[in-house]
Amino acid sequence: MSKITLITESLVEELVESINKSASIYILTSFVMKSGVDVIEKALIQAIDRGAEVKVCTGDYLFVTQPDALRKITAISEKIEVRLFKSNGRSFHPKAYLFQYGDQDGSLIVGSSNLSRSALTHGVEWNLKMESEASIDTYEKALDEFLKIFLHEQTVPVNGETILHYEEEYNKYHRENPELIRIWTKSEEIELMIPKTETKEGTTVVKEFKESYGPISPRHAQIEALEALETVQEEGYDKAMCVMATGLGKTYLAGFFAQNYDRVLFIAHREEILKQAKQSFQHIMPERSFGIYNGTNKEHxxxxxxASIFTLANERHLEKFNKNSFDLIVVDEFHHAAAKTYQRVLDYFQPDFLLGITATPDRMDGKDVYGICDGNVAYQLHFIEAIQRKWLTPFHYIGVYDETDYSQITWLGTRYDEEELLAVQLRDDMAEKILDSWKKHKQTRTLAFCSSIKQANFLANYFKKKGVAATSLHSQGSEYSRADAIRMIEEGQLEVIFTVDLFNEGTDIPSLDTLLFVRPTESLTIFTQQVGRGLRLFDGKNFCTIIDFIGNYRNADNKLSLLDSREEEERKKSGELVPQVPENCILDFDLEVINLLEELRKKRQPRKEQLRHAYFSLNQEIGRRPTYLELHLHGNANSVEYYQEFKSYVGFLYWAEELSAHEEEVFKTYETWLREVERTGMAKSYKMVVLSYMLSRGLERWLDPLTAVDAAPYFHRYLTEKEYRKRIDFSDRQGKSLWDYDEAKVAKLISTMPLTKWSGSSKGLLSYEDGIFKPTFDVVEEHNETLCKWTKEICEYRLHRYFERKSR
Incomplete structure (x- = not known):
């Protein structure tokens, strides 16, 4: 067969032949029909049985994909990974089948055939099949692009929960649009809009350190972070996380730390970050050898x-490395990637040390980081504290009133509907107000963040018509390459660059002194990243001006807390609307903005509904009810709020109608006990450690009476088996550790602290008399298993959260 073949009929024969000899099978189609799954089901079953890897990605565009098709393909085997691209109305049209036969060979089929019987058998379809040897670069690029879409933030895993949710949307859409069922419209011709993360032309690497940063040696936060990492190594940790604001040199920190290791693997999700990191490491260790491992380069x-995570997550590439190939693994900005993908890579390798670096953990509090790094956040420094230490430049924040009524624009779950948003953005009167505000407050070099390519182009053209040296820079083709645009704004040839998310990470322009926000803030994480673009120190730059158009959009009032220099509790206690910013920083709001923020605070979506949304999002992500600890680690809401609103996690589940009839009965019967386990004070971890001991005795005995002597061995072992527990909670008042086991001494501590105190504060639910500690309530047999499971979930959550908080 030729290396490139045109197939115009019976594509299924080619597919089955390729499936039968493949080690990896990747299918990417805009829709999937049950009939199409039927055609290749047998071949897929045989492939799974012989150990092949199978990944399928499809989309919800126009709701053509059938819910039953998703059920059928996931039912073939739990080993098949299926994901659904949430198009939010945007066109989604890929039709590609990728096969890997061995280390070096494979094939790629691209054309017009979706996964339906008609398209694969007798339909009029054109497809090209290319053997990998025809162009290994094209083939590797296709694999890389597939994984980027498969792991895109707009894709969700297909499981029982997400299928039910999709089926509701599917039925609703077809009830409202009966004429569109299975009919493709002209809107299908709009090209697939997935943001590109790289371009071959215009890619640039901007050094993290300019002359003002001095020689290539640790400075400021890097010195503190390196000392913290040295401490955790001495304490026996093999994993740690450093959270450092943009502009403090995270990549150089990793490079300095890497000097202590022979072989190093640096993992990131963007090509620019890989190239920048390579250059930074070369500055520090010029005697070492360095290589890129991604879709086009395999320098290993x-x-x-x-290494690109998208390439490394591919099993064929991962297995090219021995599990102990690297002494140190550094993971950069991993909060953007699918957890399973990173976990697969991290589970495979066995390094001496794992270092995670990031500026913005998902919820600004390090929770995701904490879960991945075994509870060890070695160092945290956010941009407000860095400004206070004069390691980043101060800001002058100008809040300009945006009269757009965002409540009339459809919210699509994570963002506003683009067409409706554009209708109010692409107006001359709006552009004129933006121009006037910019002229009034700007300094010399401006980066403007827009919500879409059309808005960026519109504003750039408007500014140019008014005599401003402006341009738009984005992934769909620009007037200048990124490298030229950066050079021109640094040299003063450009005054403004309008962009769409291209500068969130990876590329920095330290001389920027003005940021212009002409988009609604949808993600607090992205907002933090974008603010960080203007805060780098630079000779002659005294502060960064931030001009922000603030309307009644979601997160308009929430984002201001990111600028506040007070602790969260102090801020909430004060009740003040306007944040308290660091010294040398200025806030200047239009009066209408102040009134708007007050109104938004009064009308904010009830917290209960926010918590419900966060719960169901995670429920769909993992395909089952999350445990309390999973909700804390991976949910997108503060887990403490579940207790604050509902007095217990199970109380929330009851309110959200997530409990079965049996579970409701158990909850109502033992609600006071569940609330007690949730609410009891924890100046130390001791109460929950004793409860953990009770639960360790098993389902039949967890409520049995106990003595302090009974609990002593477990109590001592639990608090000494982990270094951070030992350091935090197992020392006397003089700081002397109680590491050596002394039964009498430990039993006395248990008797004095958790047993006596908890029995006294439990409102009669627990008693401690004559050396016997026991619950005072009875549990019927049919309720025991459920109550034990819930108690264990709360206990595990509270212990984890306690040590997480104390370790910081």
Missing amino acids: EVDCVF
Whole structure:
């Protein structure tokens, strides 16, 4: 067969032949029909049985994909990974089948055939099949692009929960649009809008350190972070996380730390970050060898490998490395990637040390980081504290009133409907107000963040018509390459760059002194990243001006808390609307903005509904009810709020109608006990450690009476088996550790602290008399298993959260 073949009929024969000899099978189609799954089901079953990897990605565009098709393909085997691209109305049209036969060979089929019987058998379809040897670069690029879409933030895993949710949307859409069922419209011709993360032309690497940063040696926060990492190594940790604001040199920190290791793997999700990191490491260790491992480069026989997560997550590439190939693994900005993908890579390798670096953990509080790094956040410094220490430049924040009524624009779950948003953005009167505000407050070099490519182009053209040296820079083709645009704004040839998310990460322009926000803030994480673009120190820059158009959009009032220098509790206690910013920083709001923020605070979506949304999002992500600890680690709401609103996690589940009839009965019967386990004070971890001991005795005995002597061995072992528990909670008042086991001493501590105190504060639910500690309530047999499970979930959550908080 030729290396490139045109297939115009019976594509299924080619597919089955390729499936039968593949080690990896990747299918990417805009829709999936049950009939199409039927055609290849047998071949897929045989492939799974012989150990092949199968990934399928499809979309919800126009709701053509059938819910029953999703059920059928997931039912073939739990080993098949299926994901659904949430198009939010945007066109989604890929039709590609990728096969890997061995280490070096495979094939790619791209054309017009979706996964339906008609398209694969007798339909009029054109497809090209290319053997990998025809162009290994094209083939590797296709694999890389598939994984980027498969792991895109707009894709969700297909499981029982997400299928039910999709089926509701599917039925609703077809009830409202009966004429569109299975009919493709002209809107299908709009090209697929997935943001590109790289371009071959215009890619630039901007050094993290300019002359003002001095020689290539640790400075400021890097010194503190390196000392913290040295401490955790001495304490026996093999994993740690450093959270550092943009502009403090996270990549250089990793490079300095890597000097202590022979072989290093640096993992990131963007090509620019890999190239920048490679250059930074070369500055620090010029005697070492360095290589990029991504879709087009496979430089792996070097001292330091800089790998794309999208390439490395591919089993064929992962298994090219020995599990102990690297002494140190550095993971950069991993909060953007699918957890399973990173976990697969991290589970495979066995390094001496794992270092995670980021500026913005998902919820600004390090929770995701904490879960991945075994509870060890070695160092945290956010941009407000860095400004206070004069390691980043101060800001002058100008809040300009945006009279757009965002409540009339459809919210699509994570963002506003683009067409409706554009209708109010692409107006001359709006552009004129933006121009006037910019002229009034700007300094010399401005980066403007827009919500879409059309808005960026519109504003750039408007500014140019008014005599301003402006341009738009985005992934769909720009007037200048990124490298030229950066050079021109640094040299003063450009005054404004209008962009769409291209500068969130990876590329920095330290001389920027003005940021212009002409988009509604949808993600607090992205807002933090974008603010960080203007805060780098630079000779002659005294502060960064931030001009922000504030309307009644979601997060308009929430984002201001990111600028506040007070602790969260102090801020909430004060009740003040306007944040208290660091010294040398200025806030200046239009009067209408103040009135708007007050109104938004009064009308904010009830917290209960926010918590419900966060719960169901995670429920759909993992395909089952999350445990309390999973909700804390991976949910997108503060877990403490579940207790604050509902007095217990189970109380929330009852309110959200997530409990079965049996579970409702158990909850109502033992609600006071569940609330007690949730609410009891924890100046130390001791109460929950004793409860953990009770639960360790098993389902039949967890409520049995106990003595302090009974609990002593477990109590001592639990608090000494982990270094951070030992350090935090197992020392006397003089700081002397109680590490050596002394039964009498430990039993006395247990008797004095958790047993006596908890029995006294439990409102009669627990008693401690004559050395016997026991619950005072009875549990019927049919309720025991459920109550034990819930108690264990709360206990595990509270212990985890306690040590998480104390370790910081």
